[in-house]
Amino acid sequence: MRMTFKTALLLSAIFFIVGSSLAQIASGKIVYERKTNLYKKYKGQDVKDWLDEEDKNKTDVFELYFNDTLSLFKPQDSELKERMSWATSKNVVAQNFKTKSRLTIKKIWGEELFVEDTLYKRQWKITDIKRVICGYSCRKAIWQADDSTRVYAWYCDEIIPSVGPESFYGLPGAILGLATEDGGVIYFAKSVEIIQPDVKTLTVKKGKNTIYTYSELKAKFQKDYGKYPWGKTMIRENFGIW
Secondary structure, eight states: OOOOHHHHHHHHHHHHHHHHHHHSBOSEEEEEEEEEEHHHHSOSTTHHHHSOGGGSEEEEEEEEEEOSSEEEEEEOOOOSOOTTGGGSOOOEEEEETTTTEEEEEEEETTEEEEEEEEOOOOOEEEEEEEEEETTEEEEEEEEEOSSSOEEEEEEETTBOSOOOSTTOOOSSSEEEEEEETTSSEEEEEEEEEOOOOOTTTTOOOOTTOOEEOHHHHHHHHHHHHTTSHHHHHHHHHHSSOO
16 A cells, blocks of 8 residues: 555654654653862962862762652762862752752751752753753753852753752753853763662651751851851852852
8 A cells, every 4th residue: 555645744743753752851860070179169369278289179979860750969979088078068959849849968067957948949041052961962051140150051851850960950851061150160960871760769768857948057057157257158158059
């Protein structure tokens, strides 16, 4: 039986739609490498008095597990002894996009503090600039955090869930690259795995820990340590844009 032109055209359209849907990723695991320029983080000439040039860039590795409802961002487990572990923070962030809530575990001075709040809303400006990360085509978006801080994100719409490092989300796909404008902090995906994490992997147990809101914990630290220069630095690091 001869295939008509209309039939061939219809079949081609069906194959294209099915192929496109199969190519989209709804769940998985992303490994990120974060590079922090400590000279830019601890601003001031005196930082060079205690931090050598070869140690100014610190690298940390994180894992993000996700599906269309939940995401869990956490530091990657390692048996290697870490140099200068105090120099950067390593949050655990669990987000629920159905309930619009997030739970963050902040490790401050060796103590794990649990912070629960709503999802952090950001106003993104999407551009036409593109780049390839981990083999995926990504588009650049910009968030103006405040008068002096701008953050760039590169998201991939092949990975459907709106997820990303730390508490970042809100773009039409997963964020594979994230950076402050000055290059002080840069996240880039090193690998993407198509897996289906179970609910246990995607959740954090609160246990009997005290649960704070962001405003409550920030107010507590400002009251206890806000008058000290080192306290102001700690507050800025733990209650800033991340």
